[in-house]
Amino acid sequence: MAWDVSRRTVMSGGAVGAAVVGLGIGRSAWAKRPIKTIVIEEAEVPESRLFAETFVNSGRAAKIIRIDRSLNGLLHELAIAEGVLVGLTSDPAAMIAEQILVADGARPLLQWTHHYRKMRWEHRTEGAPALLARASTGWPTVLAHHMQDALFGDRQTAELRCESGHCSLDGKSPGMLVSWAFEVGVQQS
Amino acid sequence: MPQGVDAATFSKALDELAAIVGKEWVFVDELPLSAYRDAYSPLADGEMLPSAAVAPANMEQIQQALNVFNAYKLPIWTFGNGRNFAYGGPAPRQSGYVMFDLKRMNRILEVNEKYGYALVEPGVSYFQLHRHLRKIGSKLWVDPAAPGWGGVMGNALEHGAGYTPYGDHFVMQCGMEVVLADGQVVRTGQGAIEGSQHWQSTKHAAGPHFDGMFTQSNFGVVTKMGIWLMPEPPGYKPFMITYEREGDLAAIFDAVLPLKVNQVIPNAAVAVDLLWEVSAKTTRRHYFDGKGPIPDSIRKKIASDHGLGMWNFYAALYGPPPIIENNWKLVEEAMMSIPGAKLHLDRENDPAWDYRVQLMRGEPNMTEFSIMNWIGGGGHINFSPISAPDGKEALSQYNLIKQRCHDFGFDYIGEFLVGWRDMHHILMIMYDRADEGMRKSAYDLFGKLVDEAASAGFGEYRTHLAFMDQIAKTYKHNDGALWDLHHRLKDVLDPNGILSPGKQGIWPQAMRNQA
Numbered sequence: 001m002a003w004d005v006s007r008r009t010v011m012s013g014g015a016v017g018a019a020v021v022g023l024g025i026g027r028s029a030w031a032k033r034p035i036k037t038i039v040i041e042e043a044e045v046p047e048s049r050l051f052a053e054t055f056v057n058s059g060r061a062a063k064i065i066r067i068d069r070s071l072n073g074l075l076h077e078l079a080i081a082e083g084v085l086v087g088l089t090s091d092p093a094a095m096i097a098e099q100i101l102v103a104d105g106a107r108p109l110l111q112w113t114h115h116y117r118k119m120r121w122e123h124r125t126e127g128a129p130a131l132l133a134r135a136s137t138g139w140p141t142v143l144a145h146h147m148q149d150a151l152f153g154d155r156q157t158a159e160l161r162c163e164s165g166h167c168s169l170d171g172k173s174p175g176m177l178v179s180w181a182f183e184v185g186v187q188q189s
Numbered sequence: 190m191p192q193g194v195d196a197a198t199f200s201k202a203l204d205e206l207a208a209i210v211g212k213e214w215v216f217v218d219e220l221p222l223s224a225y226r227d228a229y230s231p232l233a234d235g236e237m238l239p240s241a242a243v244a245p246a247n248m249e250q251i252q253q254a255l256n257v258f259n260a261y262k263l264p265i266w267t268f269g270n271g272r273n274f275a276y277g278g279p280a281p282r283q284s285g286y287v288m289f290d291l292k293r294m295n296r297i298l299e300v301n302e303k304y305g306y307a308l309v310e311p312g313v314s315y316f317q318l319h320r321h322l323r324k325i326g327s328k329l330w331v332d333p334a335a336p337g338w339g340g341v342m343g344n345a346l347e348h349g350a351g352y353t354p355y356g357d358h359f360v361m362q363c364g365m366e367v368v369l370a371d372g373q374v375v376r377t378g379q380g381a382i383e384g385s386q387h388w389q390s391t392k393h394a395a396g397p398h399f400d401g402m403f404t405q406s407n408f409g410v411v412t413k414m415g416i417w418l419m420p421e422p423p424g425y426k427p428f429m430i431t432y433e434r435e436g437d438l439a440a441i442f443d444a445v446l447p448l449k450v451n452q453v454i455p456n457a458a459v460a461v462d463l464l465w466e467v468s469a470k471t472t473r474r475h476y477f478d479g480k481g482p483i484p485d486s487i488r489k490k491i492a493s494d495h496g497l498g499m500w501n502f503y504a505a506l507y508g509p510p511p512i513i514e515n516n517w518k519l520v521e522e523a524m525m526s527i528p529g530a531k532l533h534l535d536r537e538n539d540p541a542w543d544y545r546v547q548l549m550r551g552e553p554n555m556t557e558f559s560i561m562n563w564i565g566g567g568g569h570i571n572f573s574p575i576s577a578p579d580g581k582e583a584l585s586q587y588n589l590i591k592q593r594c595h596d597f598g599f600d601y602i603g604e605f606l607v608g609w610r611d612m613h614h615i616l617m618i619m620y621d622r623a624d625e626g627m628r629k630s631a632y633d634l635f636g637k638l639v640d641e642a643a644s645a646g647f648g649e650y651r652t653h654l655a656f657m658d659q660i661a662k663t664y665k666h667n668d669g670a671l672w673d674l675h676h677r678l679k680d681v682l683d684p685n686g687i688l689s690p691g692k693q694g695i696w697p698q699a700m701r702n703q704a
Contacts, residue, residue: 069469069540071555075316075338091567092558095228096338099272102224103292113623115565116474175474176565176621 035152036062036083042093044069046170047114047140047177051088054144060152071096079104082185086147088114088140094178101182109181110150114139116175121164125179126150136167143179151181191240191263191285199240202261206243209253214293216242225271225288227280229568229622231632232655237280239266242288248412251291252372255410258287258687259370265289266689267410269311270340273347275571275617277654282691289410297321298413299389305329306363306389306417311342315553322418329418330551332356335544337553342414346404348650350606350613352548354507355419356457357608364388365400366413370683375399375409389415405651406675407689408682419551422507426517427546429536431498433529438500438587439580442607444523445502446578449607453516456549458504461541461604465617466501467491468563468602469541469556482595498531505549563602566621568628572638574647578605578612586647590616590638597634598627613650639663661694676701 039061041052055061067073074096112125135142207215267289271279295312315333332351334344345358365377380388448454506513536542544556561567591601603616620627643663675695686697
């Protein structure tokens with residue numbers, strides 16, 4: 001057995017800093033395969049609800065897992081999930097999900113951040129962010145479509161940052177959110 | 190790569206380890222190894238990263254793997270569940286260590302309903318034990334740390350605390366099985382008697398009591414541990430009392446000390462500051478978008494909006510209802526005598542109340558993570574000095590630490606937790622991980638607090654990996670005699686220095702000078 005011990009560049013930082021870009025699944029293959037998509041909805045977070053609703057309305061969500069503010073469901077539900085898991089959640093929920101899923105052998109597909117600062121949303125994503133920049137409080141809907149394009153259609157991988165126009169912050173929003181996708185239990189061809 | 194080991198030698202060692210645990214349980218690729226980083230590290234990216242991970246399934250595999258580690262002098266970092274966030278998570282003390290991941294060893298070996306204990310392996314979490322107890326119809330409670338995905342064994346070995354009357358987890362530990370560095374298996378206490386039925390019932394045996402030596406240390410690999418479990422009481426009365434002024438802290442602890450020492454309040458009573466308490470419900474940016482600590486005027490608005498005090502005191506009474514009723518009179522008389530105190534026996538739609546009430550009755554949950562939303566970006570390290578529960582001392586410690594937080598641009602976010610005779614002060618230094626300046630300031634603040642607390646006579650009960658050496662050096666009595674003893678033991682028990690080098694500032698001979 002030969003161990004390739006020189007190729008290690010271990011990811012560092014946390015959910016926000018983790019370099020998941022380029023972890024390397026062939027995205028073009030996604031469109032050709034029927035992949036079950038499970039959406040994690042953090043019920044207390046308004047942006048998370050809107051994001052999940054968009055996935056359902058677009059016919060992409062095979063299942064919604066609703067997590068209450070105890071976050072307990074992340075431990076119980078993710079352990080039995082299989083397919084592509086996506087979510088727009090608070091940073092702690094994203095961190096817990098990442099810990100559980102990576103330890104169980106899941107592959108991170110994307111991880112973007114959305115930060116409310118000085119009356120604007122700042123989005124760090126990949127691909128063309130023009131629509132996100134124009135969206136104010138409805139940005140989770142735009143994001144859901146953008147993520148579907150990234151996962152199931154043509155994907156642009158350039159890392160980009162954009163800011164929305166002035167908008168208010170929902171009283172229930174944490175104001176710092178992470179959108180993420182993992183592939184769980186699906187054999188790569 | 191482990192220090193001093195070349196690639197060919199390392200590859201050979203990994204082959205031998207794979208032959209013991211199975212190739213699928215030896216990890217060298219970046220993705221699986223990413224699970225072993227400290228997601229909340231206060232250090233710059235790229236520090237404290239492992240070279241590989243090995244996950245044995247049983248004690249025999251541990252023994253065989255230790256032979257390999259000794260033969261190649263590979264430093265390993267042992268952990269059970271690896272959820273020790275705020276103190277380093279599963280990450281190793283230095284880059285290059287091989288993670289010795291015991292998560293596969295997650296059997297609940299025994300639950301004894303009559304004597305109220307469980308015997309568990311390293312990978313058993315609070316959630317797992319709680320679910321198991323409910324499934325078998327047990328009337329025993331776990332005492333979970335917050336959050337509840339942590340390991341029953343790991344938390345006790347780290348001197349962790351919970352919130353029921355069984356909240357001092359190492360006090361509630363009883364009996365260990367330990368594999369020493371040379372592979373010898375030792376059972377402590379009555380476990381050393383062949384056929385003993387009392388290993389988990391009594392801590393005492395002939396000869397020295399060794400269990401403590403295997404906590405916060407690197408002298409052996411603990412593979413089994415007994416933990417006492419609280420029988421479900423016939424009554425439970427949780428409560429919260431809010432106090433209006435920061436200065437009330439002294440009066441709170443002067444009132445609570447006799448109630449604790451006499452076991453009128455049997456659980457870990459906790460005074461939570463305004464911002465910790467409110468952070469489960471809202472975020473800082475909803476009130477203040479500026480830099481630096483939140484102004485007092487805004488703190489007052491937060492308190493008013495959410496019906497909270499500057500301090501929010503949680504505790505509970507347990508037992509037969511007549512005893513609760515009787516003890517409640519004592520509690521009410523003492524704790525409500527402070528002007529402005531407001532009693533809460535229930536709070537509608539309040540996640541902070543909900544999770545505290547769950548914890549105090551032994552129900553694990555993950556809610557405490559939601560307080561990381563306060564800043565966004567979730568980074569945090571906990572500074573945890575320990576002292577006696579004296580009101581004047583608590584207030585003086587609070588004022589000193591709060592001032593330092595403000596000097597470095599941070600809010601004070603903390604709580605004081607009173608055990609039997611001790612007071613744990615947990616300061617959560619919270620920062621946005623994506624903000625390098627903030628992360629560096631958090632690191633600098635922590636280092637300054639360690640030295641200032643030591644000068645005032647306070648030591649920490651537990652710490653993040655990055656500060657273990659600094660804190661070890663604050664234990665200076667008789668020219669550092671205590672750490673000299675640790676090192677003498679280390680040299681005898683682990684002469685090759687393979688077990689978790691640097692854990693708690695205890696280094697093997699070969700690495701001591703560089704530390």
